[in-house]
Amino acid sequence: MPPVHDYVIDNSTGANVRADINNVLAAIVSNNSSSSEPSTKYAYQWWADTNENVLKIRNSANNGWVTLFQLDGTLTLEDGSASAPALGFRDDLDTGIFSSAANNLDIATGGSVRANISSTGLNVTGTVTDDGAVHDGNVDLNGNIDVSGTSTLNGVTTFNEDVTFDGATAGRDVVFDRSENALEFADDAKATFGTGSDLQIFHNGSASYIQDVGTGNLVLAASDAIIFQNSATNETLAGFYENGAVELYHDNTKKIETASGGISLTGGAAANITALSDGATITIDMATACHHSVTLGGNRTFAAPSNQVVGQAGSIFITQDGTGSRTASFNAAFKFVGGTAPTLTTGAGLTDRIDYIILSSNVIHCAVSLDVK
Numbered sequence: 396m397p398p399v400h401d402y403v404i405d406n407s408t409g410a411n412v413r414a415d416i417n418n419v420l421a422a423i424v425s426n427n428s429s430s431s432e433p434s435t436k437y438a439y440q441w442w443a444d445t446n447e448n449v450l451k452i453r454n455s456a457n458n459g460w461v462t463l464f465q466l467d468g469t470l471t472l473e474d475g476s477a478s479a480p481a482l483g484f485r486d487d488l489d490t491g492i493f494s495s496a497a498n499n500l501d502i503a504t505g506g507s508v509r510a511n512i513s514s515t516g517l518n519v520t521g522t523v524t525d526d527g528a529v530h531d532g533n534v535d536l537n538g539n540i541d542v543s544g545t546s547t548l549n550g551v552t553t554f555n556e557d558v559t560f561d562g563a564t565a566g567r568d569v570v571f572d573r574s575e576n577a578l579e580f581a582d583d584a585k586a587t588f589g590t591g592s593d594l595q596i597f598h599n600g601s602a603s604y605i606q607d608v609g610t611g612n613l614v615l616a617a618s619d620a621i622i623f624q625n626s627a628t629n630e631t632l633a634g635f636y637e638n639g640a641v642e643l644y645h646d647n648t649k650k651i652e653t654a655s656g657g658i659s660l661t662g663g664a665a666a667n668i669t670a671l672s673d674g675a676t677i678t679i680d681m682a683t684a685c686h687h688s689v690t691l692g693g694n695r696t697f698a699a700p701s702n703q704v705v706g707q708a709g710s711i712f713i714t715q716d717g718t719g720s721r722t723a724s725f726n727a728a729f730k731f732v733g734g735t736a737p738t739l740t741t742g743a744g745l746t747d748r749i750d751y752i753i754l755s756s757n758v759i760h761c762a763v764s765l766d767v768k
Contacts, residue, residue, distance in 0.1 A: 685709030719743030
């Protein structure tokens with residue numbers, strides 16, 4: 396008997412009509428099984444395509460076939476798309492699963508891809524939330540994990556491969572490199588601490604920063620010592636020791652060290668000499684230097700210095716210009732031996748020196764050396 400039929404019973408003799416009916420029933424019970432499609436087709440007609448080994452149904456327009464599943468019972472789907480998933484829901488046709496490419500399984504909601512599973516792992520777009528209620532045990536993720544949105548994991552989660560946290564700005568990702576046992580921050584990807592991101596640690600491509608941008612102090616605490624070294628040469632730069640000294644180094648050699656009685660200095664100590672601005676009134680800013688120099692271009696008055704610090708000491712070098720015979724008077728803040736201000740050496744180009752120490756505000760003890768040459 397033929398596996399397909401036109402489903403029309405022709406007028407004929409009884410035997411022929413009976414054979415025709417049997418052929419119709421055979422076509423029905425076999426779902427028109429054949430290696431080629433029925434010659435006469437109807438909307439919603441079944442066809443067991445033995446050539447492709449799939450069961451098909453005719454579409455409503457009667458102009459094509461819709462594949463349902465394999466004849467061995469295996470369910471297969473069309474690839475579909477995000478907007479029309481291969482497996483969707485009758486009341487929500489743009490939500491379901493589809494395949495965007497070979498070896499890819501995709502989940503779409505509202506016409507947008509939210510999860511992609513491929514041979515390289517799981518890629519999630521959007522918010523991933525694990526509230527602990529779904530998983531009774533630990534969560535083991537064995538592939539590479541790219542989390543592009545907000546991920547909340549409230550249970551115990553184990554990542555057994557590299558994990559990439561995709562920054563909103565390209566190139567600013569954070570990666571846990573499993574093979575390196577390292578959490579790696581790209582340039583300008585910051586590790587921040589505090590409610591207002593008060594503490595920031597980052598590298599901007601040319602320099603590294605530990606930056607306190609919030610309130611309070613930046614405190615480095617250690618159970619023994621804090622030592623600063625050059626990472627390339629291992630040269631010591633400075634050391635801070637509990638119940639001990641603070642040390643400063645030059646070229647890996649200790650130069651300054653605090654001690655119980657004060658400061659220990661290895662080598663000489665140098666301080667800059669700042670040139671003062673000449674004028675009718677000369678005011679020394681003690682914050683700029685300990686030593687100061689000026690060449691007098693006329694008769695001058697030295698005003699009380701600004702920014703005086705008790706205990707500061709230094710020298711003031713006073714030179715006559717090429718004309719010479721310049722005089723100087725001094726504010727009462729300057730205290731001289733015997734209570735008398737010096738008379739400067741008046742020869743052209745000659746230099747006098749005043750050595751001073753600040754005893755208290757506007758009490759500056761001075762010793763004068765004239766015509767130093």
